[in-house]
Amino acid sequence: MSVLGDGFYDVPRGRIAIVVTHLEMTERPPRQVPRKRPGWALRHEPALAPSDYRALFRRIGEPWLWFSRLSLSDEALAALLADPARGVWVLESEGEDAGLVELAFDRPGICEVVFFGVIPDLIGSGAGRFMMSHVLVEAWSRPGVERLTVHTCTLDHPRALAFYIRSGFRPVRQQVEIAPDPRLAGILPEAAAPHVPLIVEAAG
Structure with missing residues (x-):
């Protein structure tokens, strides 16, 4: 894999540049009991329908330009969700699906931790801490697990990196990813993630 040198690099039109930070945890942290708001529950979903997964993924991620799961076919997403080596949990808040852990x-x-997020209305509510406490118990209770990993990027909430560090992860690596802008492909609306510049091919 190539390594970038110092300096500026042009991003092709129609593409986005994403800075990805990889984090890991190699020791089980002390167990904490998070504050739980009445009406919250984390539900294990061993066979979530692709349409339900995609709808929740979009509600959580559209403001940040999450797109990877939206570009998969129903068949590909169903196969991924049915993989016994994966697990999906959905946060219920007042009877509404409002958070996702994969x-x-x-x-x-x-x-x-492949995906982790809550809908915009729950950001800052403590829902993330509540979900992370379950993640840590689930991950470290599995036989043979020696390392817990997660990545965040510039398509996540600006406080995501600090949240993961407070949860016990430490940054270990950074990468730059170049990807097609999902708004130009119609995967997400052009108004999604206004903090990410939408640069198209010049006319003429």
Whole structure:
């Protein structure tokens, strides 16, 4: 994999540049009992329908330009969600699906937090801490797990990195990803994530 040198690099029109920070946890942290708001519950979903997963993924991620799961076909997403090496949990808030956790155990000794987020109305409410407490118990209770990993990027909430560090993760690596802008492909509306510049091919 190539390594960038110092300096500026042009991003092709129609693409977005994403700075990704990888974090890991190699020791089980002390168990904490988070404050739980009445009406919250974390529900394990061993066979979530692709349409339900995609709808929740969009509600959580559209403001931040999450797109990877939206570009999958129903068949591909269903196969991924049915993978026994993965687990999906949905946060219920007042009877509404409002948060998502996806874990992967497909690498020996590693649990990856693949997706983690809540709808905009719950940001800052403590819902993330409530969900993370369950993630840590679930991950470290699996036999053979020696490392818990997660990544955040510039398509996440600006406080996501600090949240993961407070939860016990430490940054270990950064990458730059170049990807097609999902708004130009119609995967997300052009108004999504206004903090990410939408740059198209110049006319003429």
